[in-house]
Amino acid sequence: MVHKVQGVVARFKGAPVTLETILVPDPGPGEALVDIITSGVCHTDLHYKLGQISDDFPFLLGHEATGVVSAVGPDVTEVAPGDRVILNWRAVCGECRACRRGRPQYCFNTHNATQKMTLEDGTELTPALGIGAFAEKTLVAAGQCTKVDPEADAAAVGLLGCGVMAGIGAALNTGGVQRGDSVAVIGCGGVGSAAIAGAALAGATTIIAVDINDTKLDRALTMGATDTVNSSENDPVEAIRALTGGFGADVVIDAVGRPETYQQAFYARDLAGTVVLVGVPSPEMTLELPLLDVFGRGGSLKSSWYGDCLPSRDFPMLVSLYQQGRLDLDAFVSERIGIGQIEEAFDKMREGTVLRSVVEL
Known part of the structure; x- marks a missing residue:
């Protein structure tokens, strides 16, 4: 039929x-x-x-x-x-x-x-x-x-x-955010806002939202962000470092997916910190970083596909947290x-x- x-x-x-x-x-x-x-x-x-x-x-x-x-x-x-x-x-x-x-x-x-x-x-x-x-x-x-x-x-x-799982998973699964971590999220659309919610769910104590849109930044505060940075007015790398004792964040999530935002994420993380790319680049984009900086800063550079989720495991768990009022x-x-x-x-x-x-x- x-x-x-x-x-x-x-x-x-x-x-x-x-x-x-x-x-x-x-x-x-x-x-x-x-x-x-x-x-x-x-x-x-x-x-x-x-x-x-x-x-x-x-x-x-x-x-x-x-x-x-x-x-x-x-x-x-x-x-x-x-x-x-x-x-x-x-x-x-x-x-x-x-x-x-x-x-x-x-x-x-x-x-x-x-x-x-x-x-x-x-x-x-x-x-x-x-x-x-x-x-x-x-x-x-x-x-x-x-x-x-x-x-x-x-x-x-x-x-x-799709989008909410991609963001939450970027924080929980790919980024491995832990209690007490500092997290910065660059780009506060649907995926970035979900990454902020995921970081809050994991118990991060400093969650920095970065965007060029004040409306999105205000909304990020309702999702769990503790601080905001308008990157059209302030250097986001310096601002993130200032909000994390001068060191940089433990986990920085790029929810935009452009070479310039990835470079910001790379330099805004602490030594041995983690960068997670969840924003999707377009095919023509290329990235250039000093290889010595990649070596010298240590840590992890990760890409997050679908928040590295396993739907049969993650969907019911997150629905349950939603029904409990925790998400x-x-x-x-x-x-x-x-x-x-x-x-x-x-x-x-x-x-x-x-x-x-x-x-x-």
Whole structure:
């Protein structure tokens, strides 16, 4: 059976998105059909629309999603119809060298649904991050579904599907922030704000938010930042050092992903400190650092993929913390919108006036 649903498609590079009829097949082996409840509007969706990830147009956008499993294919045991799930874009294979070494969060062979969703004329769609959640239904690999408590607010917990998990994981998993640490976060959009929340959750005592936008800095204080630095007015390296006894922060997280912000992160950390890159650079960017400084400062330079998360472990744990009142995921939901308001949400994202617009289906 083929399901006809409405979905948001980016047909051409840079063109406005359109609401189209999407054909979604029933699940085959290892696949799940999911009725989407909510989906956050993430910067990654904008990158897809602008052709900054690949040229495999047309794209079915959306990926930060919660939904209800409506059907599963043969041999699927992870989830069953009726399960409330958060979708993820790293269904681990269980067989690659990372999985065999007990490090499935670094799986090198993550996978998506085998069957294709199409437009009515048969044109195959590329779902954003293998999900395509700006649609009433989507088809994913069953391993992309993580079962969670259905009582949790779908709009809030669905953001764990990408940006919020990336930021929290950059602090907790990649950065290994500990009680009493000092942490600086450069860039206070959705991912950076989540990194601040993750550092606070870990017990960091000094959390420095760095941005060029005072509105974002004020918001960072509500997320757990103890200090703010407007880097358009102050040298962020000197300011971070001044706030950490002259030494630099134990962990510096670059949530922007530009050569200049990475250099700031590199020099704003303490000796033997850790730099975490979670902001996504564009392909043409290059970095130049004196190799002697890399050697002489010691410590760790890390990249954080999806917050180095393991969805089956991290999503339920963070949902539980949210339900206990220890992690304010509601604060990331700036507005709830309809499926026809994606372009307006992209505009607000560019203006920096929202953390997340969340589509409710």
